[in-house]
Amino acid sequence: MNADRKLLKARADLLLRQPFFGSLCLRMVPHEDCTCNGTWTDGKTLAYNPHFVDRISHEELQGVLAHTVMHPACQHHKRRGNRDARLWNMACDYSINWILLEAGFTLPDGFMDDEKYHGKNAEEIFTDLTRNFDQAGNPEIGKQQDGPKRIDIEYEDGKGEGNDLEAGEDDERSPTGEDGESSTEGIDSEEIEDSEGETDEEQSADPGGTGEVRDADDAESGNGESGDETDKDWLQALAQAVNLARDCGDLPGGLERFVQTMLYPKVDWRELLDRFISARARNDYAWTPPSRRHLHLGMYLPSLSTEQLPEIVLAVDTSGSIAPDELDQFATELSSILETYETTVRVLWCDLEITGEQLFSRADLPLELQAAGGGGTDFRPVFKWIEQNYIDPACLVYLSDMECGQFPEHEPDYPVLWARTGGGGYSPPFGDMIDVC
CATH class of the missing domain: 3.40.50 (Rossmann fold)
Structure with a gap:
C-alpha cells in the first residue's frame, strides 16, 4: 500500500474510531514533503514524508495523526513566540502525549511522556526544561534505556529518565531556526531532497518523532510571533469536535479536561x-x-x-x-x-x-x-x-x-x-x- 492510500485509510479509521481527532484531522490539507523527517503542521497543512508513513504501522500512523492535530487544537502554532523551536516542540509533546495514551493511541518509539508534566501547558513545561540546560546551552542527558526509546532530560532532582540524545542543540545542528522554518545547514543535500524519514533526531525539530508543530503562516518574520493571539477557527472546530464526540460517546477524562481548559479558561x-x-x-x-x-x-x-x-x-x-x-x-x-x-x-x-x-x-x-x-x-x-x-x-x-x-x-x-x-x-x-x- 503506497503512502497516500495508507494515510487516507488512517484518516478514515481515525474518524470512525476517534471522531474527536478524526474530525479535526479532516480540517487540514495533506501535503507530501520528502524533506521533513516525519510529519508537521502549521494549522492548515498536514505535511508528511511518504517514507516515514510507509515505515510505521497503521496504528502508529493514527497516533501520529492524532498527535499532529492536537498541536493546532492547543494553539501551539500560535504560541511559540521567540522560544527555541526544537525545545518548544519537546514541551508541546509532553503536554499532549499523555492525553493520547489515555485515549488508547499507539505512538511510534521515541515519543515523549513524563508523569510530572501531565496536566501542564507547554509554556510551563518549556520553562522547566530550560532549567536543565547548562551555561553553554547544552542539556544534561541521562543514560540510554532499554525498550521503547523516550527522550527525556535528566532533571535537577535526579528523577528524570533519558538516553544519550542531546536535545536542544545549537542552531548549527538543528534544521530549524527561530522562525520554525526548515534549514539545510549541516545536513547532506541528498537527504534534504528526499529524506528517508530517518534523519538524525539530534537535528530534528521533532525529537519525539510524533509530529512537528510549525508557526502559523501569518507569523511575523524573524521572531515566530503570530499576528493573532488565538486561532479562532480552530477553537470553533474544537467545540464542534467535542459535540460530535459526545454524540458518539464520552470523551476520555484527560481530553475532557483539556477541552475545558482551552475553550473555557477558569475565571470567576x-x-x-x-x-x-x-x-x-x-x-x-x-x-x-x-x-x-x-x-x-x-x-x-x-x-x-x-x-x-x-x-x-x-x-x-x-x-x-x-x-x-x-x-x-x-x-x-x-x-x-x-x-x-x-x-x-x-x-x-x-x-x-x-x-x-x-x-x-x-x-x-x-x-x-x-x-x-x-x-x-x-x-x-x-x-x-x-x-x-x-x-x-x-x-x-x-x-x-x-x-x-x-x-x-x-x-x-x-x-x-x-x-x-x-x-x-x-x-x-x-x-x-x-x-x-
Missing part, C-alpha cells in the same frame, strides 16, 4: 458576567450639570449622567437541572446589575417550550426567581420567542446545564452568553460560555 463567573453585560451598556449624557473637566477652558460640554443598558433577556432551563442555590446566586448577580444600570431584565422559563415569563426593573429589587416548568430541554424556543415578539435585547444570558444538543441553526444578531451549571453537557456552536460554580 461573576466577573465574566459583569464584564459581558457592561460591554453592552450605553452612556447617556446631560447638560446639567456640565462637564467640569472643560469649564476652566470656557467650554460647556455635557457630562456623563447615567449608563443605560437595553433590555437583558435571561433564559432559564427548567428541566430540573438548576439547583435552587444556583438560581439564588444568579438572582443576586442580576440584582447587582439592576442597581448599576437603568435597564430591565426579562426572564424566560423554558424546557421544551416557553413555560413562563417575568419582567423585572430596579423597582423590583431584590430579585427572586421562581422556576416554572420542568421536563426536557430544547434551546430553540427561546430564540424563536425573541424573534416572534420583536425583542431586540442587549444580550441573552442562558442559564442551563447544557445537557442538550438542540441549538438554533443560525446565530442571532444579539450577543449570547451561556451560563453553565454542573460543568458538563454540550459546547454551544456560538456565543460565550461561563461556568457558574
